[in-house]
Amino acid sequence: EMQLLESGGDLVQPGGSLRLSCAASGFTFGSYAMYWVRQAPGKGLEWVSGNSGGGGSTYYADSVKGRCTISRDNSKNTLYLQMDSLRAEDTAVYYCAKDRLHGYVGGPLDFDLWGRGTLVTVSS
Amino acid sequence: QSVLTQPPSVSAAPGQRVTISCSGSRSNIGNNYVSWFQQFPGTAPKLLIYENSKRPSGIPDRFSGSKSGTSATLGITGLQTGDEADYYCGTWDSSLSVGVFGGGTKLTVL
Numbered sequence: 001e002m003q004l005l006e007s008g009g010d011l012v013q014p015g016g017s018l019r020l021s022c023a024a025s026g027f028t029f030g031s032y033a034m035y036w037v038r039q040a041p042g043k044g045l046e047w048v049s050g051n052s053g054g055g056g057s058t059y060y061a062d063s064v065k066g067r068c069t070i071s072r073d074n075s076k077n078t079l080y081l082q083m084d085s086l087r088a089e090d091t092a093v094y095y096c097a098k099d100r101l102h103g104y105v106g107g108p109l110d111f112d113l114w115g116r117g118t119l120v121t122v123s124s
Numbered sequence: 125q126s127v128l129t130q131p132p133s134v135s136a137a138p139g140q141r142v143t144i145s146c147s148g149s150r151s152n153i154g155n156n157y158v159s160w161f162q163q164f165p166g167t168a169p170k171l172l173i174y175e176n177s178k179r180p181s182g183i184p185d186r187f188s189g190s191k192s193g194t195s196a197t198l199g200i201t202g203l204q205t206g207d208e209a210d211y212y213c214g215t216w217d218s219s220l221s222v223g224v225f226g227g228g229t230k231l232t233v234l
Binding site: 100107112 | 158163175215
């Protein structure tokens with residue numbers, strides 16, 4: 001069974017850092033582009049970042065560009081999101097999601113597998 | 125302010141049909157496939173429609189999708205109370221080089 005499990009969410013002060021992880025199982029992880037999508041409390045979905053299957057291509061939303069780094073370790077079947085200089089507006093549930101078919105970022109948002117999410121709260 | 129525009133809410137009676145619109149521009153919907161997601165409170169989104177109109181395995185044919193120009197539409201027939209959820213459209217924006225979602229539409233089955 002395909003599965004994604006996020007971890008690393010926590011309460012952090014403004015300006016702080018966190019590293020989120022997403023452990024994948026049940027599929028050939030390195031064959032698929034992977035993404036982070038977040039959802040602030042009571043708000044809609046926001047695309048955050050995408051990483052190609054080989055890890056060489058990365059894309060970021062303007063809201064996190066320069067403060068977040070997406071990466072992956074295909075030997076560990078794990079996706080990461082390093083978040084620095086955190087702001088109150090970064091408070092959200094962060095989901096990792098798998099591309100249905102493609103190994104590259106820039107295709108349709110065919111996210112056929114999602115994790116349960118991990119909560120990041122930025123507050124003093 | 126979302127790049128893709130959806131109505132905040134729609135409602136219809138059980139058994140009826142409802143449509144949810146998603147409006148964008150040439151750089152996103154106009155040149156890329158649209159996906160639709162269903163989300164129940166407190167749970168992760170679920171892929172409902174991909175490549176404008178295709179349904180993943182397990183999604184009933186009561187759900188349909190279409191695209192015309194820079195707009196897409198999700199249709200749900202034979203509404204059930206269990207369809208009450210938030211629905212999101214999403215696509216890639218070729219000019220911004222980012223993924224974009226609509227603001228979401230809350231479906232109420234009266």
